[in-house]
Amino acid sequence: MNDQFPEILPRLESYNTMRTWRERFGRYLLQGSRCKSCGSLWFPRRDELNCPKCKGMELEPYRCSRLGTIDVVQVENMGYPIMGYGETAPRLICTIRLDDGITVISELVDAEKDELVPGARVRMVLRKHKREETGAWMYGYMFALCRE
Amino acid sequence: MTKRTFPKVYLASAAVSPPARSVSHLTWRQFIAQAAQAALDRAGLSVKDVDIGAISYNERTITEGALGCVAADAIGMIPRPFVSISQACCGGGLCTDVVWNYIASGRYKAGIVLGISKPDNFDFRDAMGPIGNYTEYDYMLGFSHENYGALRSESYKKRFGYGEEAAAAWAKQCYWYGRRNDSALRKLDPSDEELMADDTAGYRLRTATGRNLASCLILVSEEVVEERKLPRLLLDVSYRTRPPYLGNHYDYAGHEAFADADPATQPGLRLAAEETLARACVTPSDIQLAQVHDLSPFEGMEALEGMGIIPVGSGGKFAMEGGTGLGGRCPTNTDGGAISYGHSSAGGDFSSKIYENYLQLLGEAGERQVANARVAAAQAYGSHHSMEVCSILQRENG
Numbered sequence: 001m002n003d004q005f006p007e008i009l010p011r012l013e014s015y016n017t018m019r020t021w022r023e024r025f026g027r028y029l030l031q032g033s034r035c036k037s038c039g040s041l042w043f044p045r046r047d048e049l050n051c052p053k054c055k056g057m058e059l060e061p062y063r064c065s066r067l068g069t070i071d072v073v074q075v076e077n078m079g080y081p082i083m084g085y086g087e088t089a090p091r092l093i094c095t096i097r098l099d100d101g102i103t104v105i106s107e108l109v110d111a112e113k114d115e116l117v118p119g120a121r122v123r124m125v126l127r128k129h130k131r132e133e134t135g136a137w138m139y140g141y142m143f144a145l146c147r148e
Numbered sequence: 149m150t151k152r153t154f155p156k157v158y159l160a161s162a163a164v165s166p167p168a169r170s171v172s173h174l175t176w177r178q179f180i181a182q183a184a185q186a187a188l189d190r191a192g193l194s195v196k197d198v199d200i201g202a203i204s205y206n207e208r209t210i211t212e213g214a215l216g217c218v219a220a221d222a223i224g225m226i227p228r229p230f231v232s233i234s235q236a237c238c239g240g241g242l243c244t245d246v247v248w249n250y251i252a253s254g255r256y257k258a259g260i261v262l263g264i265s266k267p268d269n270f271d272f273r274d275a276m277g278p279i280g281n282y283t284e285y286d287y288m289l290g291f292s293h294e295n296y297g298a299l300r301s302e303s304y305k306k307r308f309g310y311g312e313e314a315a316a317a318w319a320k321q322c323y324w325y326g327r328r329n330d331s332a333l334r335k336l337d338p339s340d341e342e343l344m345a346d347d348t349a350g351y352r353l354r355t356a357t358g359r360n361l362a363s364c365l366i367l368v369s370e371e372v373v374e375e376r377k378l379p380r381l382l383l384d385v386s387y388r389t390r391p392p393y394l395g396n397h398y399d400y401a402g403h404e405a406f407a408d409a410d411p412a413t414q415p416g417l418r419l420a421a422e423e424t425l426a427r428a429c430v431t432p433s434d435i436q437l438a439q440v441h442d443l444s445p446f447e448g449m450e451a452l453e454g455m456g457i458i459p460v461g462s463g464g465k466f467a468m469e470g471g472t473g474l475g476g477r478c479p480t481n482t483d484g485g486a487i488s489y490g491h492s493s494a495g496g497d498f499s500s501k502i503y504e505n506y507l508q509l510l511g512e513a514g515e516r517q518v519a520n521a522r523v524a525a526a527q528a529y530g531s532h533h534s535m536e537v538c539s540i541l542q543r544e545n546g
């Protein structure tokens with residue numbers, strides 16, 4: 001609030017920062033769930049939920065593979081980026097088949113459009129995302145090309 | 149055709165609001181009441197004849213939420229029951245399914261299905277705008293449901309070997325229909341070069357344009373059809389779900405139908421279509437025209453494939469060879485679709501399709517009329533193929 005508009009705004013829609021905090025392991029460590037009964041792997045996490053395959057309720061934390069292969073790429077040129085993500089437009093967004101069979105959506109960084117062919121090998125990296133509603137920077141996974 | 153064993157529910161009437169970029173001078177209640185009255189008038193019914201209602205809306209654009217009682221009040225239906233459903237673009241389909249069941253069960257004889265999309269109700273902050281399907285792992289990491297659509301299109305192109313030529317051919321046909329539809333919003337005649345442009349303008353031209361829409365369908369029992377001498381238009385509808393996180397559209401282990409799927413294929417729609425077609429006692433080859441949810445052309449192609457109208461992977465070829473045109477195997481999006489008619493989210497993305505099929509089956513579609521139209525399909529998805537609705541509207545007895 002600035003000096004001109006000191007009143008408290010009663011309804012300013014924003015995400016509660018707890019919503020970011022609750023998913024810190026998923027976002028920092030690419031942590032999902034593994035079903036103790038049937039061994040199925042899940043991302044996003046399903047602890048406290050059930051296993052969609054066997055309907056068992058016992059799931060344990062599972063750290064997904066950090067290596068994978070690009071399936072498809074979108075060069076985002078839609079014209080209106082999400083708040084906090086517009087400064088690096090056009091962004092490269094893709095689906096990635098991780099080596100353990102899980103598939104994630106991620107932004108690709110440190111790569112040029114032409115390098116991101118389907119089948120290219122990528123690795124998880126931890127990057128700065130956007131500011132949370134508190135003003136703190138939110139960090140989380142992105143993927144970069146394996147160049148070695 | 150096999151003999152029908154399911155109860156029968158008929159579409160008595162349908163109406164949609166006229167095209168307008170802005171209806172800011174109206175409240176959403178006034179906007180929806182206009183469509184409701186237009187549909188009731190057309191069927192020769194009064195709101196007093198209606199026993200049950202349902203309204204589809206998008207909680208991203210209407211702050212009130214819980215709209216059932218407000219809608220009932222707006223159209224003078226208090227104290228009758230009124231359901232409200234928020235399920236993105238297929239909400240109208242779910243409302244139709246709910247009202248269908250009330251009538252099929254014999255509990256009520258006439259029901260009203262309302263849909264409202266009016267994005268000028270409040271100035272939403274980004275967080276309430278183009279939200280994701282699985283918020284913590286898409287929207288909050290920078291991906292909206294529009295990215296889902298784009299990735300699904302890329303998946304389709306990659307898997308079946310298509311380029312933007314196929315999208316341009318689809319969009320071109322949509323504009324052809326739209327220019328012949330007074331209700332269409334974006335009446336353009338873009339050149340092939342403009343349609344193929346590899347920039348934001350080209351992308352926008354090949355994909356949906358947003359619009360305000362209020363829609364209304366009136367569903368009735370056979371008794372009402374006979375009493376009121378209404379056209380015998382049989383309506384069937386079903387829907388299915390799919391995991392909301394796009395990563396789980398690949399090889400999802402939770403159900404056998406999804407085990408070998410990827411974002412280019414539509415197992416959820418296939419299941420919904422199987423149920424709808426079985427109820428309606430028709431096969432995919434009986435379907436003469438279709439209205440599908442083409443926020444991008446490739447999603448429209450996937451919809452035709454998911455309903456079994458054309459083989460999986462053939463949609464691009466189908467569009468390029470004129471299959472969606474008036475003389476084609478399955479004239480598609482004869483109202484202009486999301487690309488030309490306009491994309492109205494919860495309010496009309498299902499109901500406006502039913503409205504177009506209604507006009508086509510009554511022979512009132514003017515220059516875009518499909519000759520001797522008897523069986524028409526409509527499909528919509530909510531949240532990028534995490535919810536799929538499929539319907540068949542047909543003239544009973546041919």
Ligand SMILES: [Zn+2]
Nearest residue numbers: 035038051054
């Ligand atoms: Zn399990």
